[in-house]
Amino acid sequence: MKKLIILLISIFFSVQVLAQTDSQEVAPTDETSKTNLSGEYIYASSYFKKSKTGIVLKYAPTLPTVFYGWRFVVYNTEKFFIGGTGFTGQLGGPLESGTFTTAALVAGYDFTIFDDIYVDWGIAAGGAGGRRINETTNVAIQEGGVIVEPWFGFNHKIGEKTDFNYSFSLFMMPNSTTFNNSPSFNLRVDFIID
Secondary structure (H helix, E strand, C coil), rough: CCHHHHHHHHHHHHCCCCCCCHHHHCCCCCCCCCEECCEEEEEEHHHHHHHEEEEEEEEECCCCCCEEEEEEEEECCEHHHHEEEEEEEEEEECCEEEEEEEEEEEEEEEEECCCEEEEEEEEEEEEEEEEEECCCCCCEEEEEEEEEEEEEEEEEECCCCCCEEEEECCCCCCCCCCCEEEEEEEEEEEEECC
């Protein structure tokens, strides 16, 4: 599990380095370029200013739970983004009650496949914790720890500054017997901020 986590994180850092290298080979224009003290071009108001904030609904049938939360990301190249996300939600079935909360840093990459459709994939890493109590047996499960959640999905433009995303992810929590390796289906609406 640790080797898989290290592999996923190293892939994303490699993609970021490649994306930054590609983006800095673009010739600057008068509107988008500035120079630093050594005379090298830096990009000020081009694609670095784009950010997105969104609301998320996440369904994890094996836990069982429905999470709700938000996500905020900033693009530091045209396609690579970093940010943060947080979720909370009811945990358990009809005879159980409990809550589960996560907070994570996000790194991802997107690219266009059709006019208004693009692939969105990435990884979230952070922490989570939750407690679930069975009302008939009075047995409580209380666990927390590190989470890693890779995802793969598709974005559709539904407005000039609004995107709709659906994705699949795998919720990995290595030091948890209850919450580890839970697949989930995610729906998200993003609002682009200039």
